[in-house]
Amino acid sequence: MLNAAAIWKNLNSPRQLFLIAGPCVIENEKLCRQVAASLVKSCRQLGIFYVFKAASTRPTAPRARRFAGRASRPDLKTLAAIREEFGVPVLTDVHTEAQAAAAGGVVDILQIPRSSAARRI
Numbered sequence: 001m002l003n004a005a006a007i008w009k010n011l012n013s014p015r016q017l018f019l020i021a022g023p024c025v026i027e028n029e030k031l032c033r034q035v036a037a038s039l040v041k042s043c044r045q046l047g048i049f050y051v052f053k054a055a056s057t058r059p060t061a062p063r064a065r066r067f068a069g070r071a072s073r074p075d076l077k078t079l080a081a082i083r084e085e086f087g088v089p090v091l092t093d094v095h096t097e098a099q100a101a102a103a104g105g106v107v108d109i110l111q112i113p114r115s116s117a118a119r120r121i
Contacts, residue, residue, distance in 0.1 A: 007089050007108055010049040018049040020091060026054045026075045032082055040086050051109065052082050055093040076106045083108070 002010075010016050022035050036052050043050035056075035083090045089108035094100040100110055 002087075002089060002108075004108070007051075011051075016049050017047075018051065019043055020051045020053050022052045022054040024055060026056055026078050029078045029081065032078050033085070036082050036086050036088070040088060051089045051091050052079075052086070053091040053111075054079065054082075056099070056103070073102075076103060079103075080106050 011018055019039070021039055023031055026032055032052075032054055039050055039052070042048075054075075056079075079090045079092060082088070083106075090106075091109035091111055092103050092107050093111050093113050094103055095113070100112075103110060
């Protein structure tokens with residue numbers, strides 16, 4: 001597992017191509033594992049540094065209403081499982097301070113979407 005300094009070094013290197021990708025929203029753990037497995041394999045073959053990205057919620061998605069104001073624990077467990085199983089850094093969106101606090105202990109990178117930054121954080 002990479003530490004924060006190693007992740008930053010890979011992302012900041014002018015000679016290192018990196019890919020941040022994954023399903024837009026975590027629909028289920030099986031899909032996340034399939035996407036991660038495929039992208040990890042391709043990125044390793046091509047020498048690309050890979051960061052798995054998936055959001056626990058998306059404010060415009062109907063599903064987001066169930067988790068209003070917080071990251072879902074099952075989704076955070078999915079992100080932790082991807083990180084552990086595939087040995088890749090994980091990134092997720094956060095829309096509130098509560099989500100940032102919950103996700104910060106699980107993921108390597110937090111992303112604050114522009115729309116959330118303007119409204120909440």
